[in-house]
Every structure is written in structure tokens, then in C-alpha cells.
Amino acid sequence: MSVLRLVDVTPAAEEAPLLSVTGVSRRFGPQIACRNVSFDLWPGEVLGVVGESGSGKTTLLNCLSARLRPDAGRIEYQLRDGRVAELFELSEPARRMLMRTDWGFVHQNPRDGLRLGLSAGANIGERLMAVGVRHYGGIREAAADWLDKVEIDVARVDDTPQNFSGGMQQRLQIARNLVSHPRLVFMDEPTGGLDVSVQARLLDLLRGLCDELGLAAIVVTHDLGVARLLAHRLMVMRGGAVVETGLTDQVLDDPQHPYSQLLVASMLQ
Amino acid sequence: MSDAVPTGNGGYNFAYLDEQTKRMIRRAILKAVAIPGYQVPFASREMPLPYGWGTGGIQVTASIIGRGDTLKVIDQGADDTTNAVSIRHFFERTAGVATTEQTVAASIIQTRHRIPETPLQEGQIIVYQVPIPEPLRWIEPREAETRKMHALAEYGPMYVRLYEDIAQFGQVTTAYDYPVVVNGRYLMRPSPIPKFDNPKMDMSPALQLFGAGREKRIYAVPPYTSVKSLDFSDHPFTIERWEQRCAICGADDSFLDEVVTDDQGGRMFVCSDTDYCRSRQTGQAAE
Numbered sequence: 001m002s003v004l005r006l007v008d009v010t011p012a013a014e015e016a017p018l019l020s021v022t023g024v025s026r027r028f029g030p031q032i033a034c035r036n037v038s039f040d041l042w043p044g045e046v047l048g049v050v051g052e053s054g055s056g057k058t059t060l061l062n063c064l065s066a067r068l069r070p071d072a073g074r075i076e077y078q079l080r081d082g083r084v085a086e087l088f089e090l091s092e093p094a095r096r097m098l099m100r101t102d103w104g105f106v107h108q109n110p111r112d113g114l115r116l117g118l119s120a121g122a123n124i125g126e127r128l129m130a131v132g133v134r135h136y137g138g139i140r141e142a143a144a145d146w147l148d149k150v151e152i153d154v155a156r157v158d159d160t161p162q163n164f165s166g167g168m169q170q171r172l173q174i175a176r177n178l179v180s181h182p183r184l185v186f187m188d189e190p191t192g193g194l195d196v197s198v199q200a201r202l203l204d205l206l207r208g209l210c211d212e213l214g215l216a217a218i219v220v221t222h223d224l225g226v227a228r229l230l231a232h233r234l235m236v237m238r239g240g241a242v243v244e245t246g247l248t249d250q251v252l253d254d255p256q257h258p259y260s261q262l263l264v265a266s267m268l269q
Numbered sequence: 270m271s272d273a274v275p276t277g278n279g280g281y282n283f284a285y286l287d288e289q290t291k292r293m294i295r296r297a298i299l300k301a302v303a304i305p306g307y308q309v310p311f312a313s314r315e316m317p318l319p320y321g322w323g324t325g326g327i328q329v330t331a332s333i334i335g336r337g338d339t340l341k342v343i344d345q346g347a348d349d350t351t352n353a354v355s356i357r358h359f360f361e362r363t364a365g366v367a368t369t370e371q372t373v374a375a376s377i378i379q380t381r382h383r384i385p386e387t388p389l390q391e392g393q394i395i396v397y398q399v400p401i402p403e404p405l406r407w408i409e410p411r412e413a414e415t416r417k418m419h420a421l422a423e424y425g426p427m428y429v430r431l432y433e434d435i436a437q438f439g440q441v442t443t444a445y446d447y448p449v450v451v452n453g454r455y456l457m458r459p460s461p462i463p464k465f466d467n468p469k470m471d472m473s474p475a476l477q478l479f480g481a482g483r484e485k486r487i488y489a490v491p492p493y494t495s496v497k498s499l500d501f502s503d504h505p506f507t508i509e510r511w512e513q514r515c516a517i518c519g520a521d522d523s524f525l526d527e528v529v530t531d532d533q534g535g536r537m538f539v540c541s542d543t544d545y546c547r548s549r550q551t552g553q554a555a556e
Contacts, residue, residue, distance in 0.1 A: 093421045115429075122433045129432065130425030136435055136501040158436050 016078055018043045018184060018216050019064070024073030026059050033059035035240040037073070043183065046210055046217045048231025048248060050224060050263065056240035057220040058188055064218060065105055065186045066095055080183070100130055104177030108189035110169035113176070114161050120147065120172055121157040127180040146175040150205060167198035171205065178209065187219045191226055203229045224267045228252055236260045284331040284364040290314055294332035294487070298478060301489035306451030307419070308402050313485040323356055323381060324482030326398035330379050333394060333478070334360065339367045341375035346383035346524065346541030353381075370544050382445075384466040386523045386545035389475035391492065397460040399481035402488065404448045404458040424456050427499060435504055444509065449496045457488065459496075465508045465524045470496040513538040518549035 017040035024037045034056035041047050049057045062068035064075060066087045075087045080102060087095060099105075107113035114123055121143040128139050144154045150171040152164075161169050170190065177185060190206065191199040207230060210217060219230050227234055227248060234251040236244040236259065244257040255261045282288065290312075297311035316324040334340065340360050344353040348370040356379060357368050369375050372387040379396040389395060405415040408426045418424070427448055434441045441447075447464035451457045459470060460479060470477060470490060477490040490496060500506040514521045516537040523545055525538040540546035 096421065096423070118429065118433055119436055121436055122429050125432055126425065126429050129428040130423065132425075134428070134500075134502050136432065136504050138503075139432060140436075 016084070017041055018045075018078050019218075020074075020076040020084075021064065022074045022076075024060070024063055024070045024075060026056075026063055026068065026070045032056075032240045034063065034070075034237075037237075037242055039235060039242075039245065041184075041216055041218065043078075043216055044214045045233065046215075046219060046231050048227035048234045049218065049220045049237060050222065050227050050234060051237035052222060052263075055237040057222075057237055059240075060237070061186055061188055061218065061220045065103065066099060067105075077184075100127055101180045102182050102184065104174075104180075104182040104185035106170075106173055106177055106185060106187040106190050108192040110161070110166070110173045113173040114169060116162045117160060119158045119160055120152070120164075123161065123172060123176045124179050126176065131180065142179055146179050147172075149178075149209070150175040151201075165198075166194055167202060170194065170202060174206070174209070178213065178215075181213070183216060185215055185217045187217060187221075189221055189223075190219065191221070191223065199226075206230060224252060224263065236263065281363050283336075284334050284360065285317075286314065286328065286331045290328075291332040294328055297487045298329065298332065298489060301478070301487050302476070302491050304455070305490055305494050306455030306457040306488060308486040308488045310485055311487050313482045316482065317359075318355075320483035321400060322352060323379070323398040325480030325484075325487070326379050326381070326396050326482075327356060327359070327480075328482060329396045329478050329480035329487060330360065330377060331364075333396075334364055334366060334377060336364070336366060338376045339369050339374055341369050341372065341378045341544075342380075343378065343383060343385065343542075343544075344381045346385075346526075347543045349543065371548070372544050380462075382461055382463075383524065383541060384462055384469045386520075386540070386542045387548070388469070389473055391474040393475040395475050395477050397462075397477065397479045399458070399460040399479045399486070400483070402458060402479065402481040402484050402486040404456045419455060422454065424450070424499075427456060428501075431499060431501065431504075435501070441500070441504070441506075447506075448499050450499065451490055451496055452494050453497075456499075457490075457496075463509065463524055464498065464506075467496070467498045467506070468508065472496075511538060515540045515546060515549075518546045518553070520546070520549055 019041040022038045026034045037060055049060065051057050063070040069088055076084050077087055078084050121140060124143040124146050125139040128142060133139055143157055147154050147157060152168055152171055161172050164172060191202055194202060203226060221227055231248045234246060234248045235242050238259045244251060244260045251260060252264055255264045294311055297309045301309045314328060316327055318324060342353045342357040344350040347353060360366055361368055372385040377394045377396065381398045403415055405418055408430060409415050431441050445463045446458055446461045447467055449457050449459055449467060459467060472493055472495060474492050476492055479488045498506040511525045515523060515525060517539050520540055523540045523542055526541045527536055527538055529536050
């Protein structure tokens with residue numbers, strides 16, 4: 001499936017990567033969290049980052065999403081107008097604008113990504129209001145539309161996510177991120193903490209949305225099953241460094257690096 | 270504006286504050302006027318009354334008042350409530366200035382919770398006592414973050430609150446301290462005045478100064494500056510209405526207080542602005 005998708009990419013989009021990462025490193029004191037990571041992400045592509053706990057996946061994701069400044073390296077992003085900008089050379093307002101319009105960030109724990117005291121509608125509408133939408137009816141319509149897309153009953157638009165199940169909260173978080181039509185979504189263990197049947201449904205939904213909207217995504221996960229379902233390409237990390245990259249099926253079916261082999265071998269069949 | 274000679278007021282400097290403090294506050298006021306709606310930090314002094322009773326407003330008034338000024342102090346619209354009486358008395362004793370209860374006769378009006386019904390004039394200054402100056406405070410608790418939000422004019426979260434009100438109650442339920450945007454730029458808390466008074470701030474010919482003593486902030490709306498209450502295009506800002514008229518003067522255009530008159534359920538609606546009510550009564554008596 002992933003091979004097919006790669007062929008699908010339009011020639012225009014192929015001219016320049018959406019995100020181009022060169023030599024990103026980040027350390028916390030003596031602890032090296034992520035070392036010399038480089039890769040390109042193309043429009044519409046889903047990149048999986050896998051590795052065990054402590055391998056630097058989340059630090060990398062935080063650097064890429066401009067939440068954490070890397071110690072070294074460049075992260076270049078192709079803006080909507082076609083210009084390519086280094087994230088940390090952008091002005092802060094521009095970066096913040098990027099984060100809440102062109103990007104999405106799906107947290108592992110929906111409590112980090114949602115405003116639990118606000119209604120589902122307000123959670124979805126927040127981004128719209130942040131970019132200056134001032135029509136209540138329009139915001140409400142968009143909220144209902146997105147609730148429907150993520151398979152939440154529209155009647156719950158005025159309920160607070162506090163009373164939602166874990167899976168619903170996660171789906172709401174996704175809707176809240178996608179309402180601004182981002183081009184790139186960062187996901188940190190999007191299915192962590194959900195039971196298996198809910199995971200499957202969420203993965204199905206995510207895959208559908210990525211296809212439908214042509215989203216590029218970087219998905220951090222320790223679950224190779226999730227990676228196989230969502231990602232076109234995989235990056236295996238260990239001790240802060242990337243040990244292997246390749247198409248998902250290729251890495252999972254024929255791992256080259258001993259650590260990747262170990263990871264694949266320890267996967268529950 | 271004033272000189273430093275103590276004039277038989279118990280050894281206090283004119284208008285209580287020392288001259289250095291007044292200069293510091295005036296500087297903050299000038300900056301506040303230059304950037305309408307922006308909260309200017311200032312070194313708020315210890316005042317001889319508790320925080321929350323108008324320390325910010327008193328410091329602003331003390332810094333701008335001169336011997337030729339006439340002061341009016343209102344609390345909830347009334348000239349005769351405890352807070353208004355004691356602040357008026359405070360300035361009578363420490364500055365020896367003339368005081369009045371008439372809006373038209375005052376050059377400085379210090380207020381808590383109301384803007385007078387009588388339209389303010391050019392040359393008048395209205396000083397608001399502000400408990401919490403930060404409009405984003407209940408949305409974002411971190412001061413560093415709210416300052417950043419102001420700097421970048423990121424006011425979306427405020428609209429989220431309005432959205433939530435309309436979604437839950439069908440209308441915006443904020444009835445006082447209703448957030449406004451000043452001069453198309455800064456989000457501002459107009460202090461706890463009823464939203465009924467918000468339209469009076471827009472393009473007002475008077476200078477409006479806001480002092481928050483505990484939070485140590487001063488901000489201002491210069492004369493003839495736009496002050497727009499937040500709303501949605503399909504849910505425009507509205508003000509309170511009453512089905513009654515004032516039981517004393519019969520006014521139908523003023524902010525009415527509901528007064529319980531007995532324990533049998535008796536009640537009446539009267540103007541909260543006592544001066545406005547009185548002037549209407551004397552006008553009626555003269556006719």
C-alpha cells in the first residue's frame with residue numbers, strides 16, 4: 001500500500017519537500033536525547049518514527065514541531081506561499097501562527113491537547129476564532145461538520161469532553177487540529193492508552209482522513225502495528241540516533257539493522 | 270499641577286502621595302495614554318485603605334488632581350455610599366479641593382462600577398478603580414503568556430469564552446466587565462462597570478484612566494478613541510433593558526437598581542446614578 005502511495009504523489013509536490021530536516025540534535029545536560037537526525041518529508045507523506053521508550057522520539061517530535069529548540073541543525077518548512085523557511089529563523093508570531101493554522105499536534109493524552117472545561121464545539125472552534133472567524137453560526141457549522149467526520153454524535157457538540165470516553169476524546173482532539181486544514185500533523189502515540197478495538201477504529205479514521213485530506217504526518221509510536229497501518233515510511237530510532245530508514249513494509253518485513261530486527265522480532269504476532 | 274507645601278492637612282503632602290510618587294504615576298499615565306488600552310506597570314504604593322477599596326483609582330486621582338479641580342466620587346453610581354463618601358472625604362482632607370455630586374460640575378470623577386448617565390464633556394477626566402486589569406486572566410493564568418498574547422494580538426481565546434456562553438445559554442452572559450477592544454488593537458477590561466455603560470466609552474470626549482492598585486497596572490483610553498465590545502457578527506453586542514422605569518424620576522434610559530423594600534416581596538427599580546435621578550427630579554419640579 002505504501003509503495004502505491006509514494007507513486008501517487010503528484011510531480012509538482014515532488015519538486016520540494018514539505019519539511020526538510022538536517023542534522024538536528026538536542027541534549028539535556030549530558031544526556032543526548034536526539035543526535036544528528038536528517039530526513040525529508042514530502043507533501044502527503046506519513047512518516048512513522050519508532051523505537052523503544054527513551055530513544056528520543058518525543059524529543060525529536062518536539063523539536064520538529066518548534067516546541068523545543070534544537071541545539072544544532074536546521075528544520076526547513078515549505079510555507080503555504082511556497083517559500084521555504086527555517087523554523088527558528090521565523091519570527092515568533094509567524095511561528096505561532098504556523099502552529100495553529102498549518103500544523104496540528106495530536107498528544108498522546110487528549111487531556112494535554114483539549115480544553116476539558118470547554119464544550120466540544122468550542123474546542124473545535126478555537127482555531128477558527130484564533131484566526132479571526134467571528135461568525136458564531138459558521139463556527140458552529142464547522143464544529144458539527146467535524147464532529148461528524150470523526151464519528152462523534154453531533155448532538156454532543158455542547159457537552160464537555162470531560163464526559164467523553166478516551167477514544168472520543170482522542171477523536172475530538174483530531175477534529176480540533178484538522179479544522180484549520182493543516183498540511184502537516186504531528187502525532188505523539190495517537191493510540192496510546194486506548195483499548196485495542198478503539199485503537200483499530202481510530203487508526204481506520206486517521207488513515208481515512210490522511211488519504212482524504214492529503215495530510216502529511218509524523219507519527220511517533222512504539223507500536224509497530226500502528227506504524228504499519230499508518231506510515232508510508234519508517235524511521236527506527238535508538239539512543240537518540242536514527243539506525244534505519246525505509247519504506248514501512250521494507251523495514252518491517254526485511255529489517256537490516258540488528259536493533260530493527262530485534263524490534264520486529266519482539267512484535268506480537 | 271500641585272506644589273509640595275503641606276497645607277494644614279496633618280503633615281501630609283498635597284493629595285497624600287509624595288511628589289516623587291506622583292511623577293512616577295504621571296509617567297505611567299502618559300505612557301498609558303500614548304498606547305490606548307495597554308497596561309502599564311507602575312510601582313503602586315501602600316495606601317491607607319485595603320486593596321480592593323480603590324487604591325489604584327485613588328493613586329491615579331492623587332497624581333492628577335490640582336487645587337483648581339472639582340472632584341466627584343461615585344460607587345455603584347451613587348455619591349452617598351460608604352466608599353464614595355470616604356474617598357471624597359479623603360481628598361477633601363488631604364488636598365482641600367472642592368467636591369461635588371454633580372457630574373457636569375466635576376473636572377475629575379473617580380468611579381467604581383458605573384459611568385455617569387450624564388454624558389461626559391471634553392476636559393473631564395474619569396478615573397476607574399480596577400480590581401483585575403488583565404482581560405485574559407481567567408483564560409490564561411500565566412502573566413508571561415498573557416503579555417505575549419497582547420503583544421501578538423492573539424485574542425481568539427476570548428472569543429472562545431463568548432462562544433461558550435452563547436452555546437450554553439443562547440447569549441453572552443457576561444453582564445459586567447465586558448471585554449472591549451480599544452483603538453482596534455488592545456483587548457481591555459473596562460473594570461466592573463455593567464455592559465450597559467460600554468457604549469459610553471466609545472469615542473468619549475473625556476479622558477478615561479484606569480488604576481489597579483493591587484495588580485500595579487495603569488491603562489487609559491484617550492478622548493475620542495474607539496472602544497468596541499467583543500461580539501460575533503451574527504450575535505451582536507447588546508445592553509441590558511428594563512421593562513420598568515425609574516420609580517423616582519421615571520427615567521427609561523438609565524441603569525436601574527432593583528431595591529427590595531420589604532419582606533413581602535415588595536421591590537422598586539430606581540436609577541443607580543443618584544445625581545442623574547436627582548437632577549431629573551429637580552427638573553420636573555421646576556416645570
